[in-house]
Amino acid sequence: MRFTDARLQPIAEKVFTGERLTREDGHALFETDDLLGVGRLADHVKSKREGDRVYFVINRHITPTNVCVLSCSFCGFARKPGEAGSYEHTIEDMVGMVKDETREVHIVGGHHPDWPFEYYERMIGAIHAARPEVQIKAFTAAEIDYFWRRWKLEPSEALRRLKVAGLQSMPGGGAEIFSPRLAKLLKYTGKADPDRWCEIHGIAHGLGIKTNATMLYGHVETPAERVEHLLRLRAQQDASGGFLTFVPLAYQTATTKLVPRQTPPADSLRTIAASRLLLDNFPHVEAYWVTLGEETASIALHFGADDVNGTLEDERIQHLSGAQTPAGLAREQLFRMIRDAGKIPVERDALYNVVQVYN
Amino acid sequence: MLEQIREKALNGKRLDREEGRHLLTDAPLLEVGALANEVRFARLPERVVTFVIDTNPNYTNVCVTDCQFCAFYRKPGDAEAWTLTVDEVLAKVEFAAAKGATTVLLQGGHNPALPLDYYLTLVRETRRRFPQVTPHFFTASEIRTMAQVADITMEDVLEHLWEAGQRTIPGGGAEVLSERVRTRIEPKKGGPQAWLSVHRAAHRRGFKSTATMMYGHVEQVDDLLDHFDAIRTLQDEHAGFTAFVPWSFKPGNTLLEKWIKHYKGPNAYLRMLAVSRLYLDNFPHVQASWFSEGKQAGQIALHFGADDWGGTLFEENVHKAAAYVNTVTVEEIVTLIREAGFTPAQRTTEYGILRTY
Numbered sequence: 001m002r003f004t005d006a007r008l009q010p011i012a013e014k015v016f017t018g019e020r021l022t023r024e025d026g027h028a029l030f031e032t033d034d035l036l037g038v039g040r041l042a043d044h045v046k047s048k049r050e051g052d053r054v055y056f057v058i059n060r061h062i063t064p065t066n067v068c069v070l071s072c073s074f075c076g077f078a079r080k081p082g083e084a085g086s087y088e089h090t091i092e093d094m095v096g097m098v099k100d101e102t103r104e105v106h107i108v109g110g111h112h113p114d115w116p117f118e119y120y121e122r123m124i125g126a127i128h129a130a131r132p133e134v135q136i137k138a139f140t141a142a143e144i145d146y147f148w149r150r151w152k153l154e155p156s157e158a159l160r161r162l163k164v165a166g167l168q169s170m171p172g173g174g175a176e177i178f179s180p181r182l183a184k185l186l187k188y189t190g191k192a193d194p195d196r197w198c199e200i201h202g203i204a205h206g207l208g209i210k211t212n213a214t215m216l217y218g219h220v221e222t223p224a225e226r227v228e229h230l231l232r233l234r235a236q237q238d239a240s241g242g243f244l245t246f247v248p249l250a251y252q253t254a255t256t257k258l259v260p261r262q263t264p265p266a267d268s269l270r271t272i273a274a275s276r277l278l279l280d281n282f283p284h285v286e287a288y289w290v291t292l293g294e295e296t297a298s299i300a301l302h303f304g305a306d307d308v309n310g311t312l313e314d315e316r317i318q319h320l321s322g323a324q325t326p327a328g329l330a331r332e333q334l335f336r337m338i339r340d341a342g343k344i345p346v347e348r349d350a351l352y353n354v355v356q357v358y359n
Numbered sequence: 360m361l362e363q364i365r366e367k368a369l370n371g372k373r374l375d376r377e378e379g380r381h382l383l384t385d386a387p388l389l390e391v392g393a394l395a396n397e398v399r400f401a402r403l404p405e406r407v408v409t410f411v412i413d414t415n416p417n418y419t420n421v422c423v424t425d426c427q428f429c430a431f432y433r434k435p436g437d438a439e440a441w442t443l444t445v446d447e448v449l450a451k452v453e454f455a456a457a458k459g460a461t462t463v464l465l466q467g468g469h470n471p472a473l474p475l476d477y478y479l480t481l482v483r484e485t486r487r488r489f490p491q492v493t494p495h496f497f498t499a500s501e502i503r504t505m506a507q508v509a510d511i512t513m514e515d516v517l518e519h520l521w522e523a524g525q526r527t528i529p530g531g532g533a534e535v536l537s538e539r540v541r542t543r544i545e546p547k548k549g550g551p552q553a554w555l556s557v558h559r560a561a562h563r564r565g566f567k568s569t570a571t572m573m574y575g576h577v578e579q580v581d582d583l584l585d586h587f588d589a590i591r592t593l594q595d596e597h598a599g600f601t602a603f604v605p606w607s608f609k610p611g612n613t614l615l616e617k618w619i620k621h622y623k624g625p626n627a628y629l630r631m632l633a634v635s636r637l638y639l640d641n642f643p644h645v646q647a648s649w650f651s652e653g654k655q656a657g658q659i660a661l662h663f664g665a666d667d668w669g670g671t672l673f674e675e676n677v678h679k680a681a682a683y684v685n686t687v688t689v690e691e692i693v694t695l696i697r698e699a700g701f702t703p704a705q706r707t708t709e710y711g712i713l714r715t716y
Contacts, residue, residue, distance in 0.1 A: 002365075004397060033700070035662050036393040043389055264698040265655045266662060295625040295655040302388050302626070340624030342388070 001041070005034040008041070011277075015041050021278055023227060029274040030223035035266055042273035042304025046285070050306045053357075054343040055284070056334045057350065059104035060313035062097055064089050064123065066320070068110030073186040074176070074219055076255030076321035078110050088112070091123050095130045097314070102131075104310065104350040107138035108173055108317065111146045117153050121165050128166025135168045135350035141200035141211075142174025145192035155200045159207055169350050170204050172212030172247055177221045178229045185220065186258070198236040205242025210351060213243050213282075217271055218251040218263030226271065230278045237281045244352060245284040245307060246275055250291040254322020265296040269303045276304030283352070290318045290325050294337055301341035308337060361386055361394075368398050368637050379584050382634045388626060395633035395664025399645075403666050407715070408696045409644075409706040412689060413462035413495075413670035414455035417677070418443045418481070422468025424500070426545040428534070428576060430612035430680040432468045442470060445480050449488065455673050456489045459689065462670065462708040464529050465496040475509040475516065479523045486524035493708040494525050498532040499557035500548055514560050521564055527708050528561050530569035530604060536589045537582035544577060544615065551589055562599025567709050570600050570642075574631060575607040575623035576615055587638050594641045601710050602644035602667060605631045606651035611682035622683075625656035629663045636664030644710055649687055649695060651678065658699045667706070668696060 001012055007028045014021055021029075029038050065088045068078035079086035098105055105127065124136055139162070147153045159167075176182070178194035192200065201211050213233050217226055237243045248271050253262050276285045287305035289297035290312060297308055311329055319325075329337075335358065338345040347355040360381045367374060374382075382391050419442040422432035433440040443451075452463050463485065478497060485494040497505075497520070506513040534541065536551035558568050570590040574583065594600050607623045610616040636645045647665035649657035650672055657668065671689055687695075693716050696703035703716040 004393075004400075034393075036389050036396060040387075040389045040393060043387070261694070261698070264695075265659050266699055269659070293655055295653050296659070299625050299629065299656070299659055336621060336624065341626045 001044075003034050003037040005032040005037060007032060008034055008037045012041055015045060015277060018280075020280060023231060026227035026230065026274065026278050027224060029277060030226065030270065035270055038270055038273045038277070039303040042276040043302055045276055045280075046304045046306050049283075052342070052344045053306065053346045054301055054338045054341070055307040055346050055348045055352065056338070057104050057310035057348050058101055058331065059106055059310040059350075060097065060099065060102050061315045062089075062094050062105055062107045063316045064094060064107065064109040065112050065115070066110050066316070067112050069113050070111055070188065070190050072176075072188045072191070074216060074251060074256050074258055074321075075317075076252065077317045081113060091119075091126045094123060095126050098127060098131050098134055099313075102134055102313075103355070104135045104137055106171055106312075107136065108140055108143070108171055111143065111150075113150075117147050117151050117158060120147075121161055124162055124167050125165040132166075136166050137169045137171055137350050138162070138167050140171055140174035141197045142191045144170075144200050145196055156203050156207070159200075159204055159209060163207060163209060167209070169244070170201070170209055170211040172214040172243075172245070175214050175229070176216045177225055178232050179221065179225045182221055182225065194232060198232065201236060201242070202240040205240035210242050210244050212245045212247055214247045214249050215275075216249045216251055218267065219258040226274075227278070230275060234279055234281060237279070241281075243282055245286050246279050246282045247286040247288050247309070248272055248275055249288060249318075252291060252318055252321035252323050256321065265292070265299070268292055268296055269300055272300050272305050273303040289329065289337065290315055290323050293325055294329075294333070298337045298341050301338065301343050308334060310334070361390055364637070365394055368394060368640075369401065371640070373640055374638050376584050376588065379587060379634065379638045380580055382637060383580050383583060383630065388630055391630060391633045391637070392663040395636040396662055399636055399664045399666055406701050407704050408661055408666060408668050408699070408701040409704045409710065409712065410668045410692050410696065411462050411670040411706050411708065412458070412460045413464055414451070414460050414673035415464045415466075415670075415675045416448065416451040416455075417467045418448050418465060419467040419470045419473065420676075421470040421472070423471060424469050424545065424547045426548065427614040428544050428573065428608055428610075429677075430682075431677045435470070435472065442473070445477065445484065448481055449484055451674065452485050452489055452492060456492050458673060460671070460673065461491060461713065462493050462495050464670075465494065466498050466501060466529060466531055469500060469504040471504065471508055473508070475505050475511075475519065478505055479519055482520060482523035482525045493527060495527045495529050495708050496520075496525060498529050499554045500532045502528075502557050503549075503553065513557055514564075517557075517561055517564050517566070521566070526566060527601075528558070528566050528568040530558075530571040530600075533571045533586070533590075534573045535578045535582050535586050537578065537585040540576075540578045540582045551585070555589055555593055558599065559593055559596065562593075562597035567599055567601050569602045569604050569646075572603070572605040572631075573608050574605060575627065576610075576619055587635070591639055591641060594639070598641065600642055602646045603635050603639050603642045604646040604648070604669070605635060606648060609678055609681040609683045612680060625652060625659070628652045628656055629660055632660050632665050633663040649692070650675070654687070654695060658695055661696070661699045661701055667710070668692065
């Protein structure tokens with residue numbers, strides 16, 4: 001493989017021999033002009049792991065409430081109690097949202113000031129009882145941490161009880177960018193900090209709960225902060241090993257306007273590719289079509305991504321923050337996104353068990 | 360085979376048909392893109408991406424050619440058929456000129472009711488009243504229609520247009536330059552020679568033109584290669600093409616929609632651009648479009664060998680008829696080109712630089 005930037009040559013040798021990339025390598029991946037060089041390396045890694053397979057899941061989002069005690073600067077979703085547009089779903093509402101074809105539900109919501117932990121426990125229990133075949137992926141580490149902040153419930157206890165109720169895996173949200181500078185600047189200091197976020201994922205992994213990890217990029221963070229974030233996740237995966245998928249989230253500008261425009265598609269492709277290369281111990285890297293748009297998500301399947309998430313019925317958090325993509329994509333559209341890239345759609349469940357290969 | 364292609368492409372040697380086939384089919388997309396990008400910078404070393412301030416109005420939707428891919432046309436006498444007067448067209452030119460347009464790409468249906476003088480007046484009056492605007496008028500098949508209606512040769516029509524002040528011709532109506540494809544989707548428009556011969560004659564007279572391709576319908580790889588071979592060979596004769604401009608067929612509201620439900624997506628587009636940069640070794644420019652494939656794919660295309668980003672297209676009706684709409688301002692074009700990591704430069708119809716941002 002040849003590169004227009006000589007700095008990629010030694011990185012390529014490491015990639016081909018399976019040697020771990022360093023922090024400096026990470027910086028080079030974000031700095032180089034040779035975007036397609038980074039992409040080709042990531043594609044090499046992805047293809048070696050997964051061939052032409054690209055995963056998707058038939059899933060839906062449930063956001064129990066948008067009432068939130070936090071005021072994160074990047075969020076267009078949260079509302080204060082009683083504020084116009086705030087809502088609180090009942091457990092019956094939420095059970096009713098799970099349709100027949102759904103294989104995974106993704107449950108993430110605001111940090112509600114009053115709902116006791118038992119409400120969440122009953123929510124999971126009720127959905128699980130009504131639809132035992134549906135896999136429940138619920139609550140970010142930030143929410144688990146909030147149960148401790150609000151109700152002094154230890155994460156290990158909360159996760160143990162939720163697992164008993166029917167929780168099978170955890171989403172990767174709430175990580176934002178692991179940076180004290182940005183936590184202060186963007187007002188998310190009231191949320192699990194990087195140590196706590198990683199600690200909770202470690203506890204989940206210890207309990208046999210698989211989890212994802214995210215990174216919110218494309219606002220005011222630096223490339224070096226992205227690299228630190230990725231290295232921190234890699235170290236946690238070395239320690240606890242339960243991460244399934246890394247999901248880079250492109251910041252949506254519409255309501256909170258930290259920056260005037262969404263980061264360009266080339267930056268998203270580069271971020272996905274660099275993640276694939278740095279996170280050598282993560283099984284999967286996702287092209288999250290909701291924040292990328294369908295075109296870029298499809299192209300990203302050549303830049304190291306092996307998953308497009310899913311049909312995502314009723315996604316709200318990104319859409320209330322301004323995402324322009326349709327809220328929920330039919331299976332046919334996901335197929336097109338995958339096949340346009342010349343890849344093979346593979347339907348999976350929440351834990352990456354293969355449901356069907358669509359050759 | 361990719362290594363052999365790389366060797367040839369970087370040493371200015373012409374790729375053959377089998378190499379083109381490999382690039383269009385089996386070669387990994389990013390390998391093709393990276394090589395196209397390398398060739399682009401070897402030929403045009405500056406990180407500049409050009410665009411034109413233009414508009415794309417139409418003078419009539421009346422057409423007797425019944426192309427199956429077209430959602431724009433209406434038959435003569437149809438309730439929705441319309442033809443603009445010379446003054447109405449000039450009002451559109453004036454509107455665009457006031458917004459800074461330097462190119463007006465005017466085209467329309469094949470309307471046998473319009474006399475040659477209509478077309479010549481449009482050119483003459485545009486030149487006279489808006490000297491800053493280049494009349495980039497009338498595709499090859501419209502020029503053929505003028506010749507038929509006036510009962511003169513196509514060469515004579517070109518001579519009249521030249522005398523009226525026209526110097527460039529848009530490249531539309533090529534679709535895919537293969538007998539098989541054109542017979543299937545536009546049987547009344549003639550084979551590849553119908554398009555090629557007009558451009559050949561125009562180049563010989565001194566006109567510049569572009570070559571387009573509309574892919575993503577009934578064509579096979581050999582048809583695409585026929586197209587590439589035909590325009591590359593013609594370019595060897597007079598070097599009259601300024602740029603190659605591919606876009607994907609949009610099936611909405613067309614007869615072909617029955618068989619083809621969706622446009623070919625962004626990956627196919629990136630491959631098409633990259634292959635054209637490598638295969639069309641005698642074309643100065645390859646145009647990516649924010650318009651026809653979306654702003655995301657358009658931006659990414661600038662890393663796949665393209666060096667031009669098309670125009671502002673203040674008005675566009677043909678894609679719109681196929682339920683495909685996309686708009687942009689000059690400011691946004693400049694921002695989007697910068698975001699992609701390039702220096703934006705406004706150009707003329709003939710690719711001269713007017714202003715670097």
